[in-house]
Amino acid sequence: MADQVDAPALDEVVRFTSELIRIDTTNRGDGACRERPAAEYAAALLAEAGLEPALLERTPGRTNVVARVEGTDPGADALLVHGHLDVVPAEAADWRVHPFSGEVRDGVVWGRGAVDMKNMDAMILAVVRSWARTGTRPRRDLVIAFTADEEASAEDGSGFLADRHAGLFEGCTEGISESGAFTFHDGRGNQLYPIAAGERGTGWLKLTARGTAGHGSKVNKANAVSRLAAAVHRIGEHRWPVRLTPTVRAALVELAGIYGLEADPDAPGFDVDAFLEKLGPTAALVEPTVRNSANPTMLRSGYKVNVVPGEAVAYVDGRYLPGGEEEFRTTLDQLTGPDVDWEFHHQEVALQAPVDTPTFARMRAAVTEFAPEGRVVPYCMSGGTDAKQFSRLGIRGYGFSPLRTPEGFDYQALFHGVDERVPVEALHFGTRVLDRFLRTA
Numbered sequence: 001m002a003d004q005v006d007a008p009a010l011d012e013v014v015r016f017t018s019e020l021i022r023i024d025t026t027n028r029g030d031g032a033c034r035e036r037p038a039a040e041y042a043a044a045l046l047a048e049a050g051l052e053p054a055l056l057e058r059t060p061g062r063t064n065v066v067a068r069v070e071g072t073d074p075g076a077d078a079l080l081v082h083g084h085l086d087v088v089p090a091e092a093a094d095w096r097v098h099p100f101s102g103e104v105r106d107g108v109v110w111g112r113g114a115v116d117m118k119n120m121d122a123m124i125l126a127v128v129r130s131w132a133r134t135g136t137r138p139r140r141d142l143v144i145a146f147t148a149d150e151e152a153s154a155e156d157g158s159g160f161l162a163d164r165h166a167g168l169f170e171g172c173t174e175g176i177s178e179s180g181a182f183t184f185h186d187g188r189g190n191q192l193y194p195i196a197a198g199e200r201g202t203g204w205l206k207l208t209a210r211g212t213a214g215h216g217s218k219v220n221k222a223n224a225v226s227r228l229a230a231a232v233h234r235i236g237e238h239r240w241p242v243r244l245t246p247t248v249r250a251a252l253v254e255l256a257g258i259y260g261l262e263a264d265p266d267a268p269g270f271d272v273d274a275f276l277e278k279l280g281p282t283a284a285l286v287e288p289t290v291r292n293s294a295n296p297t298m299l300r301s302g303y304k305v306n307v308v309p310g311e312a313v314a315y316v317d318g319r320y321l322p323g324g325e326e327e328f329r330t331t332l333d334q335l336t337g338p339d340v341d342w343e344f345h346h347q348e349v350a351l352q353a354p355v356d357t358p359t360f361a362r363m364r365a366a367v368t369e370f371a372p373e374g375r376v377v378p379y380c381m382s383g384g385t386d387a388k389q390f391s392r393l394g395i396r397g398y399g400f401s402p403l404r405t406p407e408g409f410d411y412q413a414l415f416h417g418v419d420e421r422v423p424v425e426a427l428h429f430g431t432r433v434l435d436r437f438l439r440t441a
């Protein structure tokens with residue numbers, strides 16, 4: 001039994017990333033996406049490694065793949081390792097290479113999904129196939145899941161799996177997936193590796209103001225448009241109070257250590273904004289997750305300048321912290337006032353996973369073994385992933401898709417961005433780290 005991935009795995013991860021990119025799984029949220037060819041591709045590679053993947057669909061063509069790798073310790077909790085198969089749209093005219101070419105040029109794999117997240121799908125496949133060749137088994141059972149529909153509602157993907165196929169995830173207490181363990185260059189020579197241990201919740205709101213419809217030239221004491229405008233203004237101007245969650249507290253303490261700063265998030269009067277100010281670009285890792293937020297994004301009302309409409313509608317993109325939903329609701333009640341109703345147009349839970357656990361320590365150790373210069377920092381994601389759906393099964397989610405990228409390679413800008421690409425070296429690093437973590441987890 002080898003103690004790390006074999007050489008063929010390093011070739012395979014590049015080939016699989018490229019070939020998965022070539023299978024166009026664009027998800028526009030209109031139901032037209034077909035993940036099935038990508039799912040069949042992944043399932044065939046798993047079957048070659050001696051696993052028994054199940055193909056699961058709620059809607060024809062919207063295919064998910066689930067397989068279990070048996071661990072050596074039957075008493076250990078299982079670990080879910082998941083990646084989505086769909087990608088966001090790409091406009092070929094804007095790109096330097098065709099977004100679905102999967103071209104490998106000068107040591108870089110190009111195309112939609114190169115970092116979000118066919119790279120991770122390929123790394124998972126490369127690792128388990130390497131284990132089959134070398135007779136390696138992980139300690140814990142691993143449940144491998146490749147999902148459909150993450151880039152839209154997840155109703156055909158992780159939501160469907162969690163609701164209808166819970167049995168496949170039996171024993172899973174923790175999960176890993178996208179948006180973590182990537183290189184964050186801070187511009188001062190430090191290389192941070194943020195591992196996600198939480199996600200803000202999503203609260204997309206619909207505001208409805210009602211009033212008295214009438215002629216625009218008459219006195220109107222119940223104008224829906226002005227009522228709505230006032231509420232939207234109050235929401236947009238609201239300064240949400242700082243609420244430090246355990247994940248963010250841990251991040252602040254870790255960052256204080258790295259930068260030689262003082263930070264006691266528990267001390268009365270601790271000024272998080274002043275602290276973030278001192279962090280420079282690194283503040284971006286923490287800033288979106290010290291408060292709830294609510295940004296007005298859409299307005300709809302009226303049809304003629306001399307007619308007062310009876311109704312006016314606005315939409316607001318709200319996000320709340322783990323533990324922050326109740327405060328979010330009561331604050332919205334106050335900000336909208338008696339003349340404007342609000343409701344959740346779409347809602348997703350906030351997540352929080354502990355960072356003082358053996359699993360987190362093993363993720364940290366796996367990263368620093370291959371990136372000794374790296375400084376691991378827990379962080380909370382400002383948006384969401386499939387981990388939200390799997391949390392219904394009691395699975396605590398972490399963002400752990402290891403990639404080491406050079407300075408100047410703006411990894412985060414490539415998420416859903418133009419010219420999405422990933423260096424071959426980054427894939428090799430990720431495969432080694434993932435292998436180390438999964439076999440020791």
Ligand SMILES: [Zn+2]
Pocket residue numbers: 084116117150178
């Ligand atoms: Zn993603």
